[in-house]
Amino acid sequence: MTFDQLSAILKTKKVGIAGCGGLGSNCAVALARVGIGTLVVADFDVVARSNLNRQYYFLDQVGLKKVLALAANILRIDPQVNLICHDTRLTSENIPSIFAGCDIIVEAFDLAGQKEMIIETILSEMPLTPLVVGLGMAGWGMNDTVHCRRIDNLYICGDEISEISPDLPPIAPRVGMVASMQANVVLEILLNSEMTKI
Amino acid sequence: MKITLNNNAEEFAGESMTISGLLKEKNFTFKMLVIKINGTLVKKTAYETAMVHDGDEVHVLHLISGG
Numbered sequence: 001m002t003f004d005q006l007s008a009i010l011k012t013k014k015v016g017i018a019g020c021g022g023l024g025s026n027c028a029v030a031l032a033r034v035g036i037g038t039l040v041v042a043d044f045d046v047v048a049r050s051n052l053n054r055q056y057y058f059l060d061q062v063g064l065k066k067v068l069a070l071a072a073n074i075l076r077i078d079p080q081v082n083l084i085c086h087d088t089r090l091t092s093e094n095i096p097s098i099f100a101g102c103d104i105i106v107e108a109f110d111l112a113g114q115k116e117m118i119i120e121t122i123l124s125e126m127p128l129t130p131l132v133v134g135l136g137m138a139g140w141g142m143n144d145t146v147h148c149r150r151i152d153n154l155y156i157c158g159d160e161i162s163e164i165s166p167d168l169p170p171i172a173p174r175v176g177m178v179a180s181m182q183a184n185v186v187l188e189i190l191l192n193s194e195m196t197k198i
Numbered sequence: 199m200k201i202t203l204n205n206n207a208e209e210f211a212g213e214s215m216t217i218s219g220l221l222k223e224k225n226f227t228f229k230m231l232v233i234k235i236n237g238t239l240v241k242k243t244a245y246e247t248a249m250v251h252d253g254d255e256v257h258v259l260h261l262i263s264g265g
Contacts, residue, residue, distance in 0.1 A: 110264060116230045136264065
């Protein structure tokens with residue numbers, strides 16, 4: 001499949017990004033670059049100086065709402081991307097309506113409790129929608145421990161071991177690896193499902 | 199009973215057990231978990247009542263912070 005062919009397929013697709021931090025901002029940018037038609041991005045937070053060690057924002061965006069800063073950055077890459085921004089805290093109540101109609105949802109939260117919440121919500125309320133989670137990416141090195149596996153419609157990217165702590169911070173290289181793996185899984189699901197239709 | 203736990207064959211005493219019993223037996227102490235029995239999600243509120251039987255496929259996913 002050529003790049004033009006795959007972009008034409010991806011243009012018809014809608015992907016939800018739950019959280020616009022290290023995983024979400026980098027994953028959204030990767031998907032925008034390959035021509036995803038619609039991105040639904042949701043986050044309640046603002047860009048902080050400390051986010052710049054891994055998140056796809058710039059120094060002059062500190063203090064801006066993350067969804068708005070991310071939208072601005074994506075539109076600089078490709079103004080054709082249809083962006084739906086939700087400046088809100090995601091909950092089990094609003095997730096089904098915010099991500100209704102998405103072909104795939106990417107989990108990009110930082111806290112384990114939030115990850116548990118969205119997995120429970122999607123598996124029980126939207127069981128047919130694939131969910132791609134990032135799990136374990138703190139620290140540096142250890143390239144060979146990062147993997148991707150699948151439990152039914154749940155896809156897990158990361159090392160599943162490295163939890164963040166003051167001595168094991170989340171920083172650009174490994175967080176970016178997992179964000180890119182999540183984007184790569186999204187493409188695999190979307191393009192493979194399209195190829196089986198041919 | 200014999201079950202498949204996280205893609206590994208495991209054997210436990212008795213014909214069945216609750217999810218809480220399974221977590222205790224395996225010494226799974228993480229607080230944040232997602233559990234499926236034969237593809238069906240078991241909510242946290244059901245850990246005391248949801249039963250695992252011989253031949254079941256169980257997934258226990260430990261959730262850790264970072265993103």
